[in-house]
Amino acid sequence: MTLRSLFIPITLLLVIAFLIGPFLIIVAASFSAGETLAFPPQGFSLRWIAKVFTVESFRASFGMSLFLAIGGTAAALILGIPASYALSRYKLPGAEIVRTVVSAPIIVPGIIVGLALLRYIVVPFQVGITLALFLAHTALVLPYAVRVVSASLDNLRSDIEEAAVLLGSSRLGAFFRVVMPNIRGGIMSAFILGFVTSFNQVPVSLFLSGPGVRTLPVDMIAYMEIVFDPSVAALSSLLAFLSIGIVFVAERFLGFSRYV
Amino acid sequence: MFQNRTEALALALPAAIFAAAVFLVPVVILLSDGFRVPTGGWTISAYTDFFSNSLNQAVFLRTLRLGALVTIASAVIGYAAAFAIVSLEPGAKGKVTGLVVLPLMISPVARTYAWIVILGRTGIVNQAFQALGITEAPLRILFSETAIFIGLLQLFLPLMIISLISALENMPKDAIPAARVLGANWFQVFWKVVLPLTKEGLVIGGTLVFTGSLTAYITPAILGGSKVLMLETLLYQQVAVSNNFVAASVIAFILIVMSFAANILLKRVATARNKQRSQA
Amino acid sequence: MTIQAMNKVILASGAALMLTVGAAEAQQKTLTISVYALAQDEYKQIVYDPFEKICGCKLVVETGNSVERLAKMEANKANPVVDMAVISMADALAASRAGLIDKVDTSKLSNFGKLYDVAKDPNKDGMSVGYTFYATSIAYRSDKMKIDSWADLLKPEYASHVAWPNVTTNQGPPALYMLGLALAKDTADLKAPIEAVGAKKAEIVTFYEKSSQLVQLMQQEEIWAAPIGRFTWAPFTKLGFPIAWAMPKEGQTGGMNVMVATKGSKNKDLALQFMDYWISTEVQTKLAEKLIDSPANKDVKLSDAIANNLTYGEETAKSLKLIPSAVALDNRAGWIKTWNEKVGQ
Numbered sequence: 001m002t003l004r005s006l007f008i009p010i011t012l013l014l015v016i017a018f019l020i021g022p023f024l025i026i027v028a029a030s031f032s033a034g035e036t037l038a039f040p041p042q043g044f045s046l047r048w049i050a051k052v053f054t055v056e057s058f059r060a061s062f063g064m065s066l067f068l069a070i071g072g073t074a075a076a077l078i079l080g081i082p083a084s085y086a087l088s089r090y091k092l093p094g095a096e097i098v099r100t101v102v103s104a105p106i107i108v109p110g111i112i113v114g115l116a117l118l119r120y121i122v123v124p125f126q127v128g129i130t131l132a133l134f135l136a137h138t139a140l141v142l143p144y145a146v147r148v149v150s151a152s153l154d155n156l157r158s159d160i161e162e163a164a165v166l167l168g169s170s171r172l173g174a175f176f177r178v179v180m181p182n183i184r185g186g187i188m189s190a191f192i193l194g195f196v197t198s199f200n201q202v203p204v205s206l207f208l209s210g211p212g213v214r215t216l217p218v219d220m221i222a223y224m225e226i227v228f229d230p231s232v233a234a235l236s237s238l239l240a241f242l243s244i245g246i247v248f249v250a251e252r253f254l255g256f257s258r259y260v
Numbered sequence: 261m262f263q264n265r266t267e268a269l270a271l272a273l274p275a276a277i278f279a280a281a282v283f284l285v286p287v288v289i290l291l292s293d294g295f296r297v298p299t300g301g302w303t304i305s306a307y308t309d310f311f312s313n314s315l316n317q318a319v320f321l322r323t324l325r326l327g328a329l330v331t332i333a334s335a336v337i338g339y340a341a342a343f344a345i346v347s348l349e350p351g352a353k354g355k356v357t358g359l360v361v362l363p364l365m366i367s368p369v370a371r372t373y374a375w376i377v378i379l380g381r382t383g384i385v386n387q388a389f390q391a392l393g394i395t396e397a398p399l400r401i402l403f404s405e406t407a408i409f410i411g412l413l414q415l416f417l418p419l420m421i422i423s424l425i426s427a428l429e430n431m432p433k434d435a436i437p438a439a440r441v442l443g444a445n446w447f448q449v450f451w452k453v454v455l456p457l458t459k460e461g462l463v464i465g466g467t468l469v470f471t472g473s474l475t476a477y478i479t480p481a482i483l484g485g486s487k488v489l490m491l492e493t494l495l496y497q498q499v500a501v502s503n504n505f506v507a508a509s510v511i512a513f514i515l516i517v518m519s520f521a522a523n524i525l526l527k528r529v530a531t532a533r534n535k536q537r538s539q540a
Numbered sequence: 541m542t543i544q545a546m547n548k549v550i551l552a553s554g555a556a557l558m559l560t561v562g563a564a565e566a567q568q569k570t571l572t573i574s575v576y577a578l579a580q581d582e583y584k585q586i587v588y589d590p591f592e593k594i595c596g597c598k599l600v601v602e603t604g605n606s607v608e609r610l611a612k613m614e615a616n617k618a619n620p621v622v623d624m625a626v627i628s629m630a631d632a633l634a635a636s637r638a639g640l641i642d643k644v645d646t647s648k649l650s651n652f653g654k655l656y657d658v659a660k661d662p663n664k665d666g667m668s669v670g671y672t673f674y675a676t677s678i679a680y681r682s683d684k685m686k687i688d689s690w691a692d693l694l695k696p697e698y699a700s701h702v703a704w705p706n707v708t709t710n711q712g713p714p715a716l717y718m719l720g721l722a723l724a725k726d727t728a729d730l731k732a733p734i735e736a737v738g739a740k741k742a743e744i745v746t747f748y749e750k751s752s753q754l755v756q757l758m759q760q761e762e763i764w765a766a767p768i769g770r771f772t773w774a775p776f777t778k779l780g781f782p783i784a785w786a787m788p789k790e791g792q793t794g795g796m797n798v799m800v801a802t803k804g805s806k807n808k809d810l811a812l813q814f815m816d817y818w819i820s821t822e823v824q825t826k827l828a829e830k831l832i833d834s835p836a837n838k839d840v841k842l843s844d845a846i847a848n849n850l851t852y853g854e855e856t857a858k859s860l861k862l863i864p865s866a867v868a869l870d871n872r873a874g875w876i877k878t879w880n881e882k883v884g885q
Contacts, residue, residue, distance in 0.1 A: 008344040012356060015341040015421075019363045019414060022374035026366065029377075035778050036759040037377050039384060057580050057603075083275035090268035098276045105283050106468070107519035109475040109492065111499055112512040113287060118615050120286035126619065139283040142275060147464060155430055171267070196364050203477065207612065211572045211602040211621060217367060222577030222603055226772060228373065228752035236370035243365035244358075315881055373756070380760045402762070403746045482753065485746030486706045489884035497880075500607050501708045502873050503614065 023240065030234035037233060048234040057219055058235065064130075065199055065216040072137030073145070073194035077187060079138070080145030085175070087146070088153035089161075103143040110203025113140075118207045129210030136204050141194035148193060152186025153179070196243065291516075294509040306510045316494075323491040324518065326405065327473040330412045331522070334469045335462060337413075338420035339450075345421070346428045360421050368415060372482045375411050376402060379483075403485030411479040416472045420465035427461025428454075459530030463523065470522040474515050491515055569597040571810045574613070574625035576797070577603040578771070579832045586826045591817050597810060606631045606710070613640050613802065620802045624811040628710060630872075632668040632798045633865035641800040644669050648809070649816045651837065656854045659796065659836040663865050668798035671819055672833035675794040675851040675860055676714050678786035679758075679776050680765035687786040690715070691722035693765060694736060699743035701764035703754055706747045707734070707879040714793035715767040716875075717863050721790040728867050730875050738882030747883065755779070769794070770851045774831055777849075794851065794860040796836075828852075 025039050033043030052058060083102060086092050105113065113136065122132045156179065164174040205215045214222075216239075224232055262268070297303045310316050345356050363371065378384050381398040389395045401407055431454070439453045455462070480490045491511055498508040575583070580603060588599045602609065606627045613622065617640060627635065635641045643666045646652045652660070652669070659670030680687050685698050693702050705711035716733040717726065725732035737744070745763050748754060755775045757763045768776075776783045799815045801808065817823060824837040834851040835842075842852055851857065 007340075008347055011340045011344045015337060015344075015417075016356070016359050019418060020359060021378065022371045022414065023363055023366055025374040025377050026370050034759075035775065036756045037373060038759065039377050055581060056584065079275040079278055082271040086268045086271035090262045090264065090271070092268040092272055093265060095272075098272050101276045101284060102279045104279060104287075107471050107516055107523075108283075108287055109495060109512050109515055111477070111496065112290060112508070113283070115499060115505065115508075116286035116290040117282070118612070120289050121282065123615055123618070135282045139279055142279055146275065151426060151460075171262075192361075193364075200365075200367055202368075203475075206608065207615075209602070209604065210612075211574070211600040214603070217369070219577075219603075220367060221369060222605075224369065224752045225605060225750060226578050226752055227775065228750070228756055229775070233370055233373075236367045240362070240366045244362065248358075315885060318885065373753075376753070376756055376762075377760070380757075380762050382760055382762070481749050486749060487741060487747060487883070489880060493884075494880075497708055497876055500611065501876065503607075503611055504873075 026233045026240075027237045029230045030237040032230055035229060037228075037230060048230040049238070051229075051231040052235045052238060055223070055231070057214070057223075058216065060212075061214045061216040061219040064133075064213060068133055068137045068215065069195045069198040072134055072198050073141050073191055075134070075138040076141035076145040076194055077149075077190060080142055080190070081149055081187065084146050084149040084153055085179070088150050089158055099146075102146050105139045106143045110201070111206065114204040114207035117204075122208070129208060129213045133205065133208050133213070133215070136208060137198045137201065140201060140204065141198055144193045144197060145190045148190035149183065149186050152183045156182050192246070195246070199239075199243075290505070291509050291513050293506050294513055306506065307514075310510055310514070315489075319489045319491055319494060320514070322405075322488070323474060326409060326412070326490070327470050327518070327522070329409060330416065330473045331466050331470045333409075333413055334417045334420040335466060337417060338424050338465060339454075341421050342424035342428050345425055357422070357425065360418050363414065364418050368476075369478055371414065372411055372479050375407065375414075375483055379407055379410070403483065403487060405484065405488050407483040408480050408488060408490075411483040412473045412476060415476065415479060416469040419468045419472070423461040423465030423468070424458060425461075427458035431457045455530065459527075462530055463526045466526045467519065467523045471519040474518055569595075569807075569810070570600055571595070571597055571624070571807050571814055572600045572602065572622045573811075573814065574602040574604075574609050574622040574627075576605065576626065579830075582827075582830050582832055586830065586832075587818060587823055590823075591814060594817065595810060595813060599814075610635060610640075614638060620804045622802055623805040623807045624799060624801050624814060626671065626797055626799050629662050629668070629670070629796045629798055629862070630865040630868040632800050633663045633665070634869055635800060636663070636665055636667040637869070640803055641667055642803045642805075642808075643667055644799070644801055644815070645812060648812045649819065651816055651819045651821070654821060654837045654839050655819060656836055656838055656857050658854075658858055662796055662798055668800050669815065669819070670796045670798045670836050671815075671824075672827075672836055673794060673796050673851050673857045673860065674834060675770045675792045675856065676711055676767060677770075677788065677792040678765055679754075679768050679773065679783055680786055681758075682782045682784040684764045687765065687784075687788065689722045689788050690718040690767075690790055691736075692788075693767075694719075694740050696743075698765065699740045700745065702744050703746050703748045703757060703763045703766040704737060704744050705751075705767055706749050707875050707883075709749055709751075710795060711751070711767055711769055713863055713868060713872075713875060714795065714861075718767075718788070718790050718793050718861065721861070722788070728871050729878065730871070731878055734875070734878045734882050741883055758783070770834070770849075771832075774849055791859065791861050794862060796862065797833075 025037065028039060028041045029037040030048055031044055031046065032038065032041035032048070033045035034041065083098065087095055087099060092098065117132055117136055121127055122129065161174045161178045164178050165171055169177065200217055201215070202217045202221060205218045209215070209218055220232060220235065294306050295302050295304060345353055348356060379402040381400065385401065386398040389399065435453050435457060436449055439449045444452065475492055477492045477496055480488060480493060491514065495508055495511040498504045498511065588601065592599055602622060609625060610627060610631050613620070613625065613635065646669065655670065662668055662670045678687050678693065684701070687693070692698060705715050707713065707716070713730065716730045716737070719733035719736060720726035720730055723732050723736060745757070748766070751768055751772045754763070754766050754768060758776060758781070759779050773785065799818065801811050805811060819837055821837050821839040824835040825840045827833040828835045828840055828842055828850060829846055831846070831849050838854055
């Protein structure tokens with residue numbers, strides 16, 4: 001064995017142990033019989049998993065979070081894909097300004113975003129909290145949508161679609177027939193990244209929660225304010241497995257990892 | 261490159277107008293409070309006041325240092341991991357990439373709690389250290405700057421790795437062998453070939469990691485035991501406890517400027533290499 | 541994902557959005573309340589659902605911690621969203637100073653006379669009514685240490701096994717206030733106790749922000765003692781360690797939660813009806829039996845086993861050394877400043 005052939009497995013082992021270790025603790029705790037997180041877990045039981053389903057507020061906020069993550073990410077892609085196409089294929093006047101404006105949501109602290117939206121959108125325009133959350137989550141996901149989709153557009157040679165246009169296809173037709181099939185993996189990874197970002201979003205949603213409207217992560221934090229029992233771990237694991245399921249399906253049908 | 265300006269604007273403007281209207285304008289209004297004199301007019305006195313306080317200076321420097329350390333560490337580890345992953349065969353590559361992305365899907369709060377179990381006095385790390393005879397008494401890792409560093413690194417490393425994987429995959433396959441044939445050592449290969457060709461990934465990943473580290477609130481609060489003040493902690497105190505939105509907007513603006521500066525700096529680092537290469 | 545599939549998702553999301561908006565409009569008589577996130581499933585069963593039946597109205601519940609909800613009330617001042625809120629005593633004074641709340645018309649509360657005297661008008665301004673108390677003292681491992689005074693926590697042999705509440709938490713200032721009493725330097729600026737804690741900063745395990753963390757730390761034997769509110773006591777008793785509730789010679793501190801009515805609310809009478817229901821003997825007894833809220837209604841009778849887990853009885857309530865709301869409000873910014881300098885550095 002040479003040093004180089006050892007480099008790959010050792011690096012991967014260490015990095016993955018570091019990244020996945022905490023996750024394993026959480027999964028183990030979800031099936032524990034004890035009252036706290038512990039490793040090794042104290043006994044085996046499904047009571048914490050069962051408890052998650054009995055907490056009523058989790059169900060409502062789960063629905064809200066799912067709606068925001070799917071709806072917000074889809075809306076961000078509808079805005080983001082044309083913008084990415086313009087940035088990647090056109091001589092766009094003020095391209096840098098457009099790029100900066102759409103990526104801005106990443107660098108502003110979430111708590112400030114939530115507060116700004118509450119004070120200058122929700123209150124003056126009497127916008128409902130649900131709609132405000134939807135707008136905020138769309139804006140938050142937009143930078144990821146534009147970045148990832150732009151990256152996969154940049155990797156796609158533009159002469160194919162130019163050829164299609166020369167051969168008489170309309171620009172729009174060329175986009176749907178030639179470009180879309182080739183960047184759908186990029187779109188999928190943008191969707192997954194956006195979904196995850198939106199689904200775990202806490203600081204923005206903290207101020208944009210209203211009577212009867214709450215997102216799941218905010219609900220979890222509120223629950224943990226007083227109690228931290230393994231039911232929070234159980235909920236986290238269930239959500240993680242749900243996400244893994246989504247990624248697995250995406251990978252199976254779209255080859256997601258090729259584009260991440 | 262298509263030349264039609266009207267088409268280009270029609271495609272790009274909806275996204276830009278949306279981001280400006282629901283995001284940029286409200287945030288700018290909020291931030292402008294920090295530059296306003298109550299009686300009318302503009303001033304930067306809130307900022308000079310902020311930086312004239314020695315506590316704030318220390319917190320600013322600590323936030324900057326921790327953000328930079330997490331970014332550098334994730335770049336170093338990220339390149340090693342991304343290299344290793346890219347060199348795998350396609351099937352394994354997908355699975356390993358999946359494992360790297362996995363932590364992103366777990367609530368950051370739950371992950372932070374898991375570190376309490378791992379890093380505690382009776383935690384796995386201390387048990388292993390004592391069993392291996394590295395230390396005799398348990399180390400106090402939890403509730404320190406080190407714990408914050410570990411927590412933030414785990415939180416944001418996946419973003420760096422996936423940015424670098426796509427950058428490395430887009431690199432011409434023969435670039436490294438060619439450089440090796442020309443007699444470059446591994447360090448030179450990295451510095452003169454890999455870095456310039458993957459700068460996009462490094463800039464994106466680095467900005468995400470640095471910004472994420474600056475604006476994380478829960479990780480410093482829980483893993484740092486609130487012994488280590490960060491700018492985001494001060495920001496939260498101002499918003500949620502003191503209801504002082506002007507002071508909060510001052511801190512928020514400083515954080516935003518830091519993120520922008522990091523982004524520009526990363527671009528500079530990567531492009532400087534590029535220029536050298538084209539001159540050579 | 542194909543465009544068609546994406547269109548479907550968006551249509552579905554749009555429909556879901558409209559449904560949510562529509563559902564909110566369809567209800568005629570709604571009462572919007574703003575409460576702590578604690579034990580919402582039990583509250584729903586004991587308070588909200590029965591009340592909806594009585595009033596024939598719909599209850600909409602907002603949850604969160606006291607300061608965050610107050611910040612939202614402030615932002616919505618011109619067009620209030622919530623009709624009544626339960627917040628801490630000090631936040632009630634802050635809300636009153638900010639002009640967010642109205643006087644509570646206690647003549648409309650049939651159960652008002654049953655309240656402990658200390659709960660009737662906690663801030664002496666007629667703007668709030670207390671509904672529950674909690675004691676704050678020290679939970680500690682009786683096999684490892686002996687706590688007779690708040691100052692004992694800082695003893696060299698104990699300090700490295702103690703979690704202390706952060707100044708920004710509800711337990712922080714009361715605990716510092718008691719430490720000040722123990723040090724015989726109890727000024728309103730809490731300077732002496734903050735300095736004392738700051739001097740032990742390196743030893744003290746953590747300055748906790750979420751009390752939920754403490755059970756975990758106690759179980760891992762990371763800590764042996766922490767000042768806590770009585771409402772978080774129950775989980776500690778299940779850990780299998782000998783954990784005791786200290787009765788320090790300076791006494792116990794604590795807090796009172798109060799109900800307030802929002803200024804400009806369109807459902808004033810309904811809000812009062814709800815408050816009255818919440819302080820009724822029946823509801824207060826049920827909440828106490830579930831170990832959720834200690835009663836403020838003197839007609840509530842509890843078994844010893846239940847009472848032992850709560851802050852029960854008018855004498856106990858009266859004996860708690862509470863920080864006056866005005867002192868807390870006027871000094872809060874200063875406490876944080878001193879804390880950041882002495883402890884956060």
